[in-house]
Amino acid sequence: MNVTFLVQIALFIIMIGLAFIDTSEWPVVFFWITMIIAVLFNTVNGIFQSCIYGFVAKFPMKYINYVTFGFSFSGTIASIFLIVSLMLSPHPRTVALYYFSFATAFMILCYINEIFLLKNLFFRHYFYGSHHQKSSADNNSLQDTAINQTKSQVEIIIDQDNNKLTMKTFRLVWKKCWIQLLNTVLIYFSSFVVFPAIQAAIKPLDSIVEPKFFAPVFCFLFFNTFASIGNYVAEKLRKPKPAGLIYLVLIRFLFIPFFLFCNYIPDRRTWPVLIKSDYIYILGSASLAFSNGYTSSLAMMYAPKSVPQQYASLSGMMASAAVIIGIIIGVQCSMLFQALIS
Template sequence: MVSSTRLENYAVSDDGEEGPKDRGNVVFCLVMIVGFGVLMPWNMFITIAPDYFEKYWFKQNDTATWYSNEFMSALAIASQLPNALINIINLFLIIGGPLIYRVLAPVLFNLINVSAVLALVIFVNPTPEGMAWFFWTMLAIIMSINFSNGLYENSIFGVFADFPHKYTSALLIGNNVCGLLITILTLAITLIANNVPQLTAIIYFSISLAILVICGFALFLITKQDFYHYHHEKGIEVRKKADTHKPSLTILWTTFKGCYVQIFNIWFSFAVTLTMFPAMMSQIKPSGSGYLEKYLSNNDNIYTLITTYLVFNLFSTIGAILSSKFQKPGPKYLIYFVIARAFFIPLFFFCNYRSESREIPVYFKSSDIFVPAGILMSLSHGYLSSLAMGYTPKAVSSHLSRFAAQLSACTLMVGLLTGAIFSSLVGQIIKQ
């Protein structure tokens, strides 16, 4: 039970002095694994999309079609629109019940969805006549996956807002490590099963299923830990004492006023990033010039996996880890660094982006500019977005921290949706 003095002040302890200890950082590691599931569906599809969907399914005799040109942008919108909608709904209609219903159930539902994708990959082969129905069927499944995942993502950030700061960092580190592991997995499978995209996709989605099972098992183990129950129950008591255990427009507005600067930082960080990754970066092709291209693969699939997916996921992971060690700049000055990252959009725009169809000149053909810029963009995204996500629950009173965390998770998804729309607009501008 939490002391009455602490409850009267509505203060949730962050010093770890009271209650059970997280011995051996078991809960921290489990939370990091749970973080895999937050962006798992998104990472899963965007990494396999260029090789399997764009080139194998939607190109006809190596000639681009409307489906191959539009799939990446359509994927982004189909992923982020339902995700953002369910996040907004969940702000006002918090689904009750224990963790196993609010968080584990979406994982189980997505196991069914990914199994459906795997069945399509195994039993359906590409044909010109089948492009339309496969395109729209896959987008429908992706929307279903992300609608479910939105509930999972919003709830999980809300649950761990009651925990010390480093557990929010663990979720974000898990997000980025998930993307990194999936990229390494895809790269290895592509090297082993080169030029056999169907086999690559079968292996890939089978392993993705296994990762979702591991994520669900980690959630189950967390519910068995005394450390989890202590902080979870303490957060509930604090909100009941402050009469903020149920959401309302007044509570959400009060929360927003306390953390709106960090909310902007989260939105802008993810909107800028998703404008570039993966839609723009994955369509920046090698030009044959530059020092780095001597060491990068001539295979377009391998080149994209390395320069786009590996670069982004590796360095955004490093950035997220660094943010758990260093918190500079502080909450007041973070906004200036977040806004400065918009510079990367015109930089990538004038790289070798859609060089086959663009009418606007290319100024930076060499990978010697594209790859270092990708590293800086990815590192700054992981670092600054993690700082903003960590600062948000701490910008308000502790009895509002869960609502701030859920608001930040909702904003993250709105930022991803905004970036997906921006990336589609950039694709249209390049044709002008």
């Protein structure tokens, strides 16, 4: 994980450097540099996220949710940085400078924190010596027996004969947790088909805030903040149970037509605007985010606990891959809805 942190910090520093350079004479080159940085950043971040979920799957269930909460709350911090940057300067170049400087400083703090984390006795106890004890909440929800194990080294699921991951192992884990992986894909698809592409293009009808702050506040800040709240509530109220989560996940698909009938791309749309109140839109935005955080936390907690303890790391990484798949499909499909509306 150290490498992923260092690469992300380096990419942010490059973006800060680009903010100082006048790129108006080579826009095509600047575009491709930006695209390459975006691809590298998202690739490295995906690797980092998969590693994190693979590691934390060895821990009690609540720590899996803390990671999910952390990803949501990091978006809240980024949204606050964006809003503060807009308040400090109206010039786009200065905003970019502030924004990426904040991000770089925050990544450096995270890197330092990881160094101390690896020396933490609690972390080493679970990560290096997989001692597994059931909390009373976990006993009531998922597993019938307590498992106590001590292992001499860090390991993912490996075939005992050849020390390699096998297709048989993947199939076994898939059969145990496929419903939670499907839930995860559907949760992130239904969220990211709307956020941010559709929500960011919804224009205000009332004068609640200045127009330039409407999307940063009610799209980006709201989504990440209320998703974090949903993550927290999921830790306290783990309902529905694993088998019933799919029904709540499917209900969330109603958010897609809801936002399409808001004041989305008003200058190009051919469909009528049925949601004519910004307050109703704001309520829908908060509900989308809260339900995203709540259901995603449940799915991410249920997946590793649906398999035997020795398979937890692999199921955690598969759940992380499901997150990425859901986001990619959702973002791509958002363009189809834009074409449909216009």
